[in-house]
Amino acid sequence: MIIPDYHIHTNRCGHARGQMQEYVEEARNKGCKEIGFSDHLPMYWLPSNFRDPGLAMQESDFPVYIKNVLDLGRTTQSLSIRLGVEVDYVSGWDKNVSQIISSHPFDYVIGSIHFIEGWAFDNPHRLAEYNHRNLEEVYEKYFNLLCEAAASGLFDIIAHPDLIKKFGFRLTNPPLRLYRQAAVAFAKAGVCVEVNTAGLRVSAKEIYPSHEFLRMCRIEGVPVVTGSDAHDPGLVGAGFDEALLLLKEAGYHEVTFFKERQRQVVKF
Ligand code: ZN
Ligand code: FE
Ligand code: FE
Ligand code: ZN
Numbered sequence: 001m002i003i004p005d006y007h008i009h010t011n012r013c014g015h016a017r018g019q020m021q022e023y024v025e026e027a028r029n030k031g032c033k034e035i036g037f038s039d040h041l042p043m044y045w046l047p048s049n050f051r052d053p054g055l056a057m058q059e060s061d062f063p064v065y066i067k068n069v070l071d072l073g074r075t076t077q078s079l080s081i082r083l084g085v086e087v088d089y090v091s092g093w094d095k096n097v098s099q100i101i102s103s104h105p106f107d108y109v110i111g112s113i114h115f116i117e118g119w120a121f122d123n124p125h126r127l128a129e130y131n132h133r134n135l136e137e138v139y140e141k142y143f144n145l146l147c148e149a150a151a152s153g154l155f156d157i158i159a160h161p162d163l164i165k166k167f168g169f170r171l172t173n174p175p176l177r178l179y180r181q182a183a184v185a186f187a188k189a190g191v192c193v194e195v196n197t198a199g200l201r202v203s204a205k206e207i208y209p210s211h212e213f214l215r216m217c218r219i220e221g222v223p224v225v226t227g228s229d230a231h232d233p234g235l236v237g238a239g240f241d242e243a244l245l246l247l248k249e250a251g252y253h254e255v256t257f258f259k260e261r262q263r264q265v266v267k268f
Helices: 020-029 059-075 094-102 124-132 135-151 176-189 197-201 211-220 240-249
Strands: 034-037 080-083 086-088 110-112 192-196 224-227 254-259 262-267
Touching (some): 059 080, 135 176, 176 192, 197 240
């Protein structure tokens, strides 16, 4: 597999299974040249007793996570292992995030929107909330946060950019205006957009982002990064054939590699 898988979780985050070594084996078996771990950053914006151990690793695990990824990278010969992290973007916490990020030698930092005003809209346990909401407003709010996350300058990559479609709650017409607004914001901020295959495995039944959204990113000149969002070792590189097809359809012929937060664009 030529394209890297930069979005991988492990059992450390409380809702994925498998240890890092199992993910590495799977990647090796699939012929990956490069992968990166991107476990969820501890829920920094909440007091420690309010943090859900099923959503992200504990504060005390964080230095261990970093050390383990770096060690694994040093001792693994057959493929390159990068140190990433998936960070929830929460309005008003930029300074805290910036401080955490700059204290560790990440190869890349992924920014994600998983919360709208405290509502974990992608959590299956919070599904009922959709019944009490105006979907147009939800989409609007989601995309505003997405643009804000890009503009924060904290992240190299914006994850699963239309995650709001996860459970199949869709607007009557695809929100092209919101897609364009986001693509423009990504370009302006200089962030990469993630092509994330996890969407294939949920009700959305479609890679994040949609074809129309990715096409707009291409038009705006936004670089892409690829990720499976594996929460199980067997899912490393899952759906990457579809991802390559989608990328080509949208006009992409290259993906971005990261090392020490520096980019390299590689043709496929
Ligand atoms: Zn996760
Ligand atoms: Fe995520
Ligand atoms: Fe993830
Ligand atoms: Zn994710």
